[in-house]
Amino acid sequence: MGVSGCGKTTVGGLVARELGVPFLDGDSLHPVENVAKMAAGHPLTDEDRWPWLAIVGRELAAAGDSGMVLACSALRRTYRDAIREQAPDTIFLHLNGSKEVLAQRVGGRAGHFMPPALLDSQLATLEPLQEDERGVVVDIAAPVPEVVAAALKGIAAVAHSAEGAAGTRPRQFDVDLAAAPFNLDDDAVAWVEGTIGAMTLEEKIGQLFINHNNDYSPEYLDGVLENYHVGGMRYRPGPSAAVQEHIRYAQSKSRIPLLVASNPEMGGAGSCDDGTFVSTHLQAGSHPDKNIARQMGQVAGVETAALGCNWAFAPIVDIHYNWRNTVISTRSFGNTPEVVVERAKEYFDGISESPTACAMKHFPGDGMDERDQHVVTSYNTLPYEEWNRTYGHVYREMIAHGVQSIMAGHIGAPEVSRHFRPGLSDSEVLPATLSPELLQDLLRGELGFNGLVLTDASQMVGLTQAMKRKDLVPATIAAGCDMFLFFRNPAEDFQYMMDGYKSGLITEQRLHDALRRILGLKASLGLHRKSADELVPPAEALAVIGSAEHRAVAAGIADKTVTLVKDTAGNLPITPATHPRIRLYGISGGADFTRADPLAYLDVVKEELEAAGFQVHLFRTAEQREAAGEAGMNFMRVLSEEATGDYAEKYDAAFVFANVKGFAQEAAIRIKWSSPMAAEIPWYATEVPTVFVSLNQPNHLIDVPMVRTAIHAHAGTREAIRAAVEKIQGKSEFQGTFNENVFCGSFDTRL
DSSP: OOSTTSOHHHHHHHHHHHHTOOEEEGGGGSOHHHHHHHHTTOOOOHHHHHHHHHHHHHHHHHTGGGOOEEEOOOOSHHHHHHHHHHOTTOOEEEEEOOHHHHHHHHHTOSSOSSOGGGHHHHHHHOOOOOTTSOEEEEETTSOHHHHHHHHHHHHHHHHHHHHHHHTTOOOTTSOOTTSTTTOOOHHHHHHHHHHHHTOOHHHHHHHTEEEEEOOOOHHHHHHHHHHHOOSEEEEOOOOHHHHHHHHHHHHHTOSSOOEEEEOOTTBSBTTBTTSOBOOOHHHHTSSSOTHHHHHHHHHHHHHHHHHTOOEEOOOBOOOOOOTTOOSSTTTSSOSSHHHHHHHHHHHHHHHTTSSOEEEEEEETOOSSSSSOTTTSOEEOOOOHHHHHHTHHHHHHHHHHHTOOEEEEOSEEOHHHHHHHSTTOOGGGOOOGGGOHIIIIIIIIIISOOOSEEEESOTTSHHHHTTSOHHHHHHHHHHHTOSBEEOOSSHHHHHHHHHHHHHTTSSOHHHHHHHHHHHHHHHHHTTGGGSOGGGSSOOGGGGGGTTOHHHHHHHHHHHHHHOEEEEETTOOOOOOTTTOOEEEEEEEEOOOOTTOOOTTTHHHHHHHHHHHHTOEEEEOOOHHHHHHTTOSSOOHHHHHHHHSOTTHHHHOSEEEEEEEOOOOSSSSSOOOOOSSTTOTTSSGGGGTSOEEEEESSOSOGGGTOTTOSEEEEOOOOSHHHHHHHHHHHTTSSOOOOOOOGGGGTTOGGGGO
C-alpha cells in the first residue's frame, strides 16, 4: 500500500517472488470508468472506490491459506477496513516516502495513468497504519533490495505474532444462538441452520427486509411475500379486526414464520385504531411509581399479541437532554440515564409477560441534537467517555436485562466514531445505521450485544441524505445491521440488496450471520414450533383491545401523572362556584399526515368542563369563523373583538388547552398561532386567572411564559383531560413530577 510512485508494483512483485506466492496489481481491478477518470486528472471519490475495494478484498480472500501479494493504494483506514471486511487476515505493507522522493519517481514514469499533479491529493488523503492494524512500514528511500529485505522481515514478524495469538483471538462478533438473548436449545439451533441451508439466494436476501404493509388486500400481500420473501412486516394501523385478519393471511402465506412488528410506545395505541392509550414514555417517568411503565408494557403486550404481533419496536431508551428536541420530548422516560434505565426495564418486563420480543431504540441515542432524523441527520455529540457514562450505561443495563433487538437510528456520533476511527473527518461521519465502528466495534464489541440489529425506517432523510439509495441499502447490512426497515420501492431495494451481495459489499459471512440472528429471534419466540394457523390468535382474542379494564389502567395513570408545573399566581383551585364563566382556547399544530382533526380533543375538553358545571365559551379563529359562514373575517377584526376592556366582565377565567403534535415533517415543534399577534395568545393572562394545559409537548412555557399556572396532562385522551379538570377544581391532588426541561433554560418561564 501507499501513494502512487512508492513502488508498490516493483517491491510487491519482488516480495511475492521471495514468498513464492502470486502477485496482482490492484490497479488492474479498477473498472474502466475509474481508469478514465484518473487519466483525465480527476481524483476518485469514495463512491468510485467502494466497488473496487470490495474486489480487492475478494481477490485476497480467494487466495486462501496459500496467500498472495496485491498492490493497492489503501490510503485511508476506512479503505483498509473495507478490504479486511472481505479478507480479515490481510497484512498491510506500507511503502512510505518523502514527498520529494515520490514526486521524482512519479515524474519519471511514462504511460502511467496517475498524473504527478494528483500526488498532493493522495498525500493529503493518506492515513498511516494505526496501532491496531496488522502491518509493516518500510522507508522507500533505501535501495530496492534493502526495501524488499526490510519488508520480508517485517511481514514475518507480523505473521509470527498473528500465529501466536490465533488460538486466543475469538471471532467476537459472530452470533452465539445458545447465549442470551436467544438462548436456543440444540433443536432450535438445528432449525435455524437447516432453514438457512434450504433457502434460495432470493429467500436469503428477502429475510433481511421488514415490509411496511400499506394495503390490506390479499393481492398486495401475495406480491410482497411471493416476490420478495420478507422476513418481517409492520402494518398500517387500522381497526383491530382488519389488522388481525391481515396478519393471519400473511402468516398463512409465509413458508418461514414472519416477525410481525408493532409500535406500542404508548400501550396498545399505535398498533391498531382501537387500542388503549395507556401513557407516553415521559408520562411513565413523571411519577415516583415505576410500576406505571410496567403497566404500559403489560397492556401493550396483551393487546398487540391479540392482534398476532410478536415484536415491539419499544421501549425507547433515549435521554432527553435538550429541551428543544421534540422528536423524543414525550417519547423518552426522562432526562437522566437512571430514570430511563429504571422505567425501560419495567416496560420490558411488562411486555415480556406476553409472547413478545422488544427492539429498544434509537442507538446510539437521541436527545442531544434538537433536530428530527425523519427530516435531517441528527447527531449525538457527546465525547466517548461521557457517552459511555450516560447512553452507554443505558445500553449495557438493557442488554444485560435481556433485550432481544436494537433499532439503530439515523443518528451520527462524531466523537464516539473517532474513538474507534481516529482521524475520521467530518464528512466521513455517518449515521449509526451505516457506521461499522458504532455497530460492530461499539455495540457488538464493547457492549457485547449478541442480539439482532435493525435499521430505523429507511425513508428518513437522516439516512437518505448520506448516500445514493443503491449504495445505502446494502451498506446498512455490511455495516452490521441485520434487518432493513421498509422498502421505498420493493423491486428496486430488493435488487440493490442483491447487487450489494453479488459485488461483495455484503460478505457471505455477514449475510449468514444476519440470517442466523433473524431466524434465531423467530426461534426464541417459538415461532418455528407453531403451525401457520397457530401463529395468530382467534378473533375472540380481540376482546381485550380497548377493554374497560385497560381503560381503567389508563385512567389511574392519568390521575397519578397530571402535573402542576407552576401556579405562581395562586390561581388554583378554579371551580364553577368561584369562576363559572370560562373562555376556552384550543391550540394545535395543525393537520398532519394522519389527517385527523387536530382540534377534535376540544370537544372532549368542553364536555368535561360542562359536566363539571362550568359555562364554556369557546374561542374561534378567523379561519374557523369564516368556515362557519361569517363574512369579512380577518385576524385584526378577531383581535379587536376579543381583546376588549370588558374581557374580565365577560369571563371569570381563561383555559388554554394545547395539543400540539408534529412528527417527521419539521426538525422541531413549537406553538404556531393562527395569525400574527393572534387573539388566542395569552394576552389575557393579566386580565383573568389563566390556566395553560399541555396535552402533549412539555416545552410550551418557552412560548407562553406569561401564564402563571401551567399544567402538563401528557395526553389528549378523555382520561387525562378529565383528571386535569378535576385537579384544576381541587377535587384531587396533583401527583405528577417534572424535570428541569419544562423551563426551557429561561428565567421568565419560572415567573
